[in-house]
Amino acid sequence: MASAAAPTTSSLSLAVRRAASVAPAAAPLRRGGLAAGCQPARSLAFAAADQRLAAHVASRCRAASSSRGIRAVATMAKKSVGDLTAADLEGKRVFVRADLNVPLDDSQNITDDTRIRAAIPTIKYLISNGAKVILSSHLGRPKGVTPKFSLAPLVPRLSELLGIEVIKADDVVGPEVEKLVSTLPNGSVLLLENVRFYKEEEKNDPEFAKKLASLADLYVNDAFGTAHRAHASTEGVTKFLKPSVAGFLLQKELDYLVGAVSSPARPFAAIVGGSKVSSKIGVIESLLEKCDILLLGGGMIFTFYKAQGLSVGASLVEEDKLELATSLLAKAKEKGVSLLLPSDVIIADKFAPDANSKVVPASAIPDGWMGLDIGPDSVASFSSTLETTKTVIWNGPMGVFEFDKFAVGTEAIAKKLADLSGKGVTTIIGGGDSVAAVEKVGVADVMSHISTGGGASLELLEGKELPGVVALDEAVTVKSVTV
């Protein structure tokens, strides 16, 4: 989803304000009904030896959960930075891979600092425990050393948020970097240059990974947005650094996108939109195994309509996916999932912001017109269906929300989820354009979780394992607990 140049605003997840402000180890109860750092699955994946911690976690979860109690089955339980104490960290060099891939304007100003803020809790935890942080990230997709992709513009904001002066290296590895590392005081941060300036990074070159590892004593991966990449700084380096643990942001993303989705408070609804059914097949198939209700919107609905014999005018259709659409409808039925397609749509006479538009039933799209948004009846029926839920996950806009005229359905769904979040429903926004929509409406702060990774969250929702997560050390876990 990221562009070949600097990432676009819409390609980024735009708000994890609470991730930046809440220390997971001491998180308060959340409005969404679950305690932060206390979601099903991951949070009960505590060290079996530490029964006091187990009791503490269980009591927090009990206090925060519904009367159903929590059934927790530990999955993807990875050792966390929170498992490391001052005794483990004092004076230690810690290689922290973050995803600081933020959008910059032409004057190199940061236009959205969400990903920087999201990385702060882990770095603060490390420096407050006396560690020397060696911070690494990529920015954009440079081919070799490219000044406009330097991490230098990030230093002032990082320093401001951390409350210390971040030191910047002009390289990623090599003698100059080694010298800087050797003089780092405890509790300081050294930001390495863009790790993708070396082609060895994306090739996951073992020698390069070894060089990165040689800078540090242990490894923390907090780069959720890049965890689906098997690169030297996300995967290769773990072969040479022990322990290799998850940062707080990575852990929080897994808590929601794996934990809350695998063990949701029910009814559990998924809303899937976006342009094409082909790019969401994996996600739809995977969610059909887990959810009770599936609401579909966006450009993909026209392939479903056509598969049902309706005429769709000039709407976006993937002719080669008609059978697939039919089989997905059959699968929903077989699984007892209530699948809802919009009953009406907003159609346009051209694909343009100033197109003529009108609302028609989904079964009455005239020739030459294209559906670019869901209609008001659909918004009303989706909203009343969502009222019945306890967990909602959303991936993909309901229409061409980049054009104001066709942003109404997407914005209405964003507002509905904000409203539900305020009523205790767990609301999870799975990255990509749906995050941009939620930001646009100004309701990002009230959602239970907004993912910082578009591609990574999609892969997780498809049920795939992320190489950057798989490579981390396992926590000693309990298999299941009922509290």
Ligand SMILES: Nc1ncnc2c1ncn2[C@@H]1O[C@H](COP(=O)(O)OP(=O)(O)O)[C@@H](O)[C@H]1O
């Ligand atoms: N009815 C539609 N016709 C054409 N494009 C659409 C329609 N509805 C939504 N889209 C487009 O889908 C794109 C987002 O799709 P996608 O990348 O799959 O979502 P996400 O980024 O959330 O994963 C947006 O650019 C939006 O304009």
Ligand SMILES: O=C(OP(=O)(O)O)[C@H](O)COP(=O)(O)O
């Ligand atoms: O912006 C990112 O991904 P996203 O656009 O899928 O959210 C990440 O920083 C990963 O970048 P990449 O897709 O160039 O590996």
